[in-house]
Amino acid sequence: LIxxxxxxxxxxxxxxxxxDLVVNYLKKQGITKLDYVIGTHPHEDxxxxxxxxxxxxxxxxxxxxxxxxxxxxxxxxITAIKDKGLKIAIPSRGTTFKLGEAVATVVAPSESSxxxxxxxxxxxxxxxxxxxxxxxxxxxxxxxxxxxxxxxxDIKVDVLKVGHHGSRSSTTQEFLNKV
Numbered sequence: 001l002i003x004x005x006x007x008x009x010x011x012x013x014x015x016x017x018x019x020d021l022v023v024n025y026l027k028k029q030g031i032t033k034l035d036y037v038i039g040t041h042p043h044e045d046x047x048x049x050x051x052x053x054x055x056x057x058x059x060x061x062x063x064x065x066x067x068x069x070x071x072x073x074x075x076x077x078i079t080a081i082k083d084k085g086l087k088i089a090i091p092s093r094g095t096t097f098k099l100g101e102a103v104a105t106v107v108a109p110s111e112s113s114x115x116x117x118x119x120x121x122x123x124x125x126x127x128x129x130x131x132x133x134x135x136x137x138x139x140x141x142x143x144x145x146x147x148x149x150x151x152x153x154d155i156k157v158d159v160l161k162v163g164h165h166g167s168r169s170s171t172t173q174e175f176l177n178k179v
Contacts, residue, residue, distance in 0.1 A: 142169060
C-alpha cells in the first residue's frame with residue numbers, strides 16, 4: 001500500500017521463489033522505505049519473500065503474530081529482522097496505526113486464543129482512507145471470522161481481500177454479511 005507522502009506498507013511477500021519479483025516490483029514503484037511490513041502468519045506462501053524485502057529496503061516496523069515456526073523460511077525472516085536491528089511487534093486486537101492519512105486497525109487475531117490451524121493466527125487489518133475502507137484478511141478461516149464478528153469491530157468495508165485465497169474454509173456468509 002502506498003499513500004500520499006510516501007508512506008508504504010507491505011502485507012505479505014509471497015513464496016520464497018517470489019522474492020526477486022516482489023523486491024523488483026517495489027523498486028519499480030519507487031519505494032525505498034517501508035513504514036510497516038506485515039507477515040500475516042508464518043506460512044511460506046505469505047512470508048517466503050519477506051526476508052529479501054527486509055534486506056532490500058529501509059524497514060521501520062515489522063508486525064507478525066505470536067505464532068512461530070521451525071521452518072527454514074521462518075528462520076530466514078527472523079534472521080533478516082535481527083540483521084537489520086529490528087524487532088518483531090506483535091499487534092494486539094484494537095491496535096491502530098497511521099499510514100499517512102490512512103488509519104489501520106488490527107481486528108484479529110486475539111492474543112488469548114490458541115488456534116489449531118496456523119491460518120487463524122493471521123493478522124487481519126482494516127484500513128480506512130477518507131471515505132474508502134479495506135479489509136485484509138490474510139488466511140483467516142471461519143473460526144477467526146467468527147471471532148472478528150464477536151469482537152464487535154466495524155468491519156463494513158468497500159474492498160475485501162478474502163481470507164485464505166478464497167478457500168471454502170473462509171469468507172462465510174455471516175462474515176460477508178457484516179463486511
